[in-house]
Amino acid sequence: MEIQIVKKMQKEARKSSGIDFMRLGFALFFMVAVLSYSFLSMGGVPNSMFLAIAALFGAYMAMNIGANDVANNVGPAVGSKALTMGGAIVIAAIFEASGALIAGGDVVNTIKKGIIDINAFGGDVNPFIWAMMASLLAASLWLNFATMIKAPVSTTHSIVGGVMGAGIAAAGFGIVNWTTMLKIASSWIISPILGGIIAALFLFSIKKTMVFKTDKIKAAVKWVPIFVAMMSWAFVTYLTIKGLNKVWPNIVDIFTFLPDTKKPTFLVAAIMGLVIAIIVYIFMKTRVNKKAHSIDNSREGLNRLFTVPLIFAAALLSFAHGANDVANAIGPLAAISDAVMTGGISEKAGIPLWIMGVGAIGIAMGLALYGPSLIRTVGSEITELDQMRAFSVAMAASITVIIASQLGLPVSSTHIAIGGIFGVGFLREFLHTTNIKDDIAQEKEEIADEKKLLKAYSRELETLDAKEHKNKEDYERIVDLYKKINDEEDNLKESKKSLKSSRKVKYVKRDTIKKIIAAWLITVPATAILSAMIFFMIKGIVL
8 A cells, every 4th residue: 555655656756847847948948049049139249148148037037927926917816716727827828928019118117117326337338237137137036936935026026126236236325216215115015905905895895785685696786797897997997007008109199089198197097997897887787687597696606797807807917917017027138238239328228029029928938837836826825715805806906006006106016916815815804703703702601601500510519528428319419410520621621612713713824924925025135135146246257
């Protein structure tokens, strides 16, 4: 029997190592292909070797973004079983790459978030190139480590820390815009709290309007179209503000009736969202009415109505993420390319198509090869999600960004999504505690009664023991009392244990929370220190 178990373990180990080897092979092939293309196409340009190596780092960074950050977009849908793991990977890969290529823009800021002053380089291109290379590699290594320990972290904060650390190493602490850094640090608190509150509010409203009702089907016919229409408004507004902002001038050129602005205004985005929301409401009203007769009057029946909206939410979140966060991989790479090609340092740089392709394909490959681990963590290892809870998290992801963008608050999409999951988990704990208050009160009364009874039996036993002349009935009663006291002590222990377990129900896994928050807090300093070390290493090798 033991030999069979050992053989089975060996077979599984060989299978796992084979899959890991294949993943590594695909990843290395992609990076080598990027390195070769960059070197061969730019071979005659001075510093082309730096550009080729930077392209390698950019490909590595893009894959790490796909492996770590994309999980926040599709993890809740997978955890709630609205999507299978394979389906989520296919949808996310397509929409991430589409967002990067279609709406990623043709220009990026060379210095992420304006956290360092490029004038501090004094026009010297070489230290600038080394700093960008160091920031890319440091952010990539940190994301790789975070993915290994199953900690979803912000890729934006990773590259910010990398740029800051390399900038300090190149030109001292004066190069950093500390006001901007303070705003970024504040997002560690603002993002998860806002995301958690909004997700919890939406979940509570869903419960109050449908789940807690006796006739859940009747409530669903009324409220599901409203909630899905709200989601449509939020996502179209979110997508317009965050996903189309870089290509908005091109959209205005095509649709001339739109206001001629560099970026979409909130009013325009909100009106576009409202139009789509009305269409979605009418469609959902018809669909829910048709399905009402085939839906169970239960929580599971209600969950089925949120499956399709969740799939659309995962796709739209992935598109917006690809449009925005591809810059974390290709921003420094585009800066290096611009510096190599022009011999100068620019605040903004054009993005060659091949660099955009590196970012788009890299994110999709990283997701497909190494994304499932983080998708499982986000979807099921923080708290248990169903479709309604996942829907609330998706709503929080879009609405929080809209609110933050209007108030000028710095937020992280990663922290918002994880905060939303925390929010629905803690709401479950709160509602559980509220619901069992009466049970706890009853258990306390039972414990008090058992204690009184135990004392009464003990006093009677002491009286009988003290009696000098005992008859047969006395001895029988003493035996009976010992048995009753023993039974009551067992009952008392069970009651106390039951009361303790009722109070200790936790729907959010505390160990996972601690690990994730710790990773969030050290992301910027860790990547900054690592980036500074890599900068000095590159400088030492070159000089």
